[in-house]
Amino acid sequence: MSALRAPATPGTRPAAAPRRAPLTSLPGGAADRGRRLDAVRAPLQATSGVPFLVLCALILAGALLAALLLNTSMARGSYDAARLQAEVGRVAQDVQGKQEQLRAAEASLAERAAQLGMVPAEELTMISVEERATVGIDEGDAKAGSAGTP
Incomplete structure (x- = not known):
C-alpha cells in the first residue's frame, strides 16, 4: 500500500471506478484483415541527397574554373x-627621329x-616614258604638286 492513501475505515466503502464503454473494432482493422485483400501502393522510398550535392559541387567547380580562365586570359x-x-x-620615337x-x-x-x-632649272620638265620625250610643266601645276598633261 501506498503511504498516500488514507487508511480504510470499517464502515466506509471505497469509491467505485467510473465505467468505461466497451471496446469495439473499427472497419478495416485487424478483425477484417482475413476477409479481403486490398491493392496498396508500395511505400515511398526515401530519396538520397547525394546527386543534388554532386550537381551543386560540379556547378561550383565549373564556376570557379571559368573565373580562373577568365582572370588568366585578362x-x-x-x-x-x-x-x-x-x-x-619606340616606333613613334623612330618616326620622329626620321622626320x-x-x-x-x-x-x-x-x-x-x-x-x-647644279643650278636651278628655269623651266620644269618631265620625261614621258611612253612618248620617249620631255614634257614641260606649267608653273601653276608645279606649285600645286600635280603634273600637267601634254
Missing part, C-alpha cells in the same frame, strides 16, 4: 597590351646641290 591580354604600348612608343633627319636634309638640299655644281 592578365595575358594586359601583358600583351603593355608590350604593344611600349612598341608603339627630323628629313627636315635637316631638306634644309641643306639647295646648298648641297650648289656644292655639286
Whole structure:
C-alpha cells in the first residue's frame, strides 16, 4: 500500500471506478484483415541527397574554373597590351627621329646641290616614258604638286 492513501475505515466503502464503454473494432482493422485483400501502393522510398550535392559541387567547380580562365586570359591580354604600348612608343620615337633627319636634309638640299655644281632649272620638265620625250610643266601645276598633261 501506498503511504498516500488514507487508511480504510470499517464502515466506509471505497469509491467505485467510473465505467468505461466497451471496446469495439473499427472497419478495416485487424478483425477484417482475413476477409479481403486490398491493392496498396508500395511505400515511398526515401530519396538520397547525394546527386543534388554532386550537381551543386560540379556547378561550383565549373564556376570557379571559368573565373580562373577568365582572370588568366585578362592578365595575358594586359601583358600583351603593355608590350604593344611600349612598341608603339619606340616606333613613334623612330618616326620622329626620321622626320627630323628629313627636315635637316631638306634644309641643306639647295646648298648641297650648289656644292655639286647644279643650278636651278628655269623651266620644269618631265620625261614621258611612253612618248620617249620631255614634257614641260606649267608653273601653276608645279606649285600645286600635280603634273600637267601634254
